[in-house]
Amino acid sequence: MIVKLKKGDILLLLIVLIAGISYFGLKLLYKDTGNKTVVISVNGKEYERVDMRNLSSEKLIHIELEEGRYIDIKADSKGAYVSDVVCPDKICQKTGVIDRVGQSIVCLPNKVQVFIEGNEKADVDGVSQ
Ligand SMILES: [Zn+2]
Known part of the structure; x- marks a missing residue:
C-alpha cells in the first residue's frame, strides 16, 4: 500500500x-520575446552575462584590461553601450547602443565583444509573434 x-x-x-x-x-x-541577455566576452572568453529583464537601473560593467586599459560597458533594460574605453579607434564607443538580439559591439584592439543574446527567434525564422 x-x-x-x-x-x-x-x-x-x-x-x-x-x-x-x-x-x-x-x-x-x-x-x-523580451528575454535578452547582454553577453560580454574578453579574449574570446565569456566575462559576464547580464539578464536585461532584471535590470531596474543602469548597470556599469567595468573591465580592467592589460596595460592599464579598461572598458566601461553600461547596460539597462533597453540596451547596452560602451560608455568609456581606452581604445585607439573607439569604434566600439561609436557603435552606440545595441538593443536587439544578434547585435554586437566589437572592440578589436581590446578583444572585447558585447552582444545581445535572446530567444527572439521570431525575427530569424520569419514567424511573427
Ligand atoms: Zn574599442
Whole structure:
C-alpha cells in the first residue's frame, strides 16, 4: 500500500513538473520575446552575462584590461553601450547602443565583444509573434 501511494505521488509530481516545464517552454518559445541577455566576452572568453529583464537601473560593467586599459560597458533594460574605453579607434564607443538580439559591439584592439543574446527567434525564422 505504501509503495503504491508513493508511486502515485511520484506520478502526480511528474505530471506537475512536465506541465510546468511545457508551460515555461512554450512561454519562452512563443510569448516571451523580451528575454535578452547582454553577453560580454574578453579574449574570446565569456566575462559576464547580464539578464536585461532584471535590470531596474543602469548597470556599469567595468573591465580592467592589460596595460592599464579598461572598458566601461553600461547596460539597462533597453540596451547596452560602451560608455568609456581606452581604445585607439573607439569604434566600439561609436557603435552606440545595441538593443536587439544578434547585435554586437566589437572592440578589436581590446578583444572585447558585447552582444545581445535572446530567444527572439521570431525575427530569424520569419514567424511573427
Ligand atoms: Zn574599442
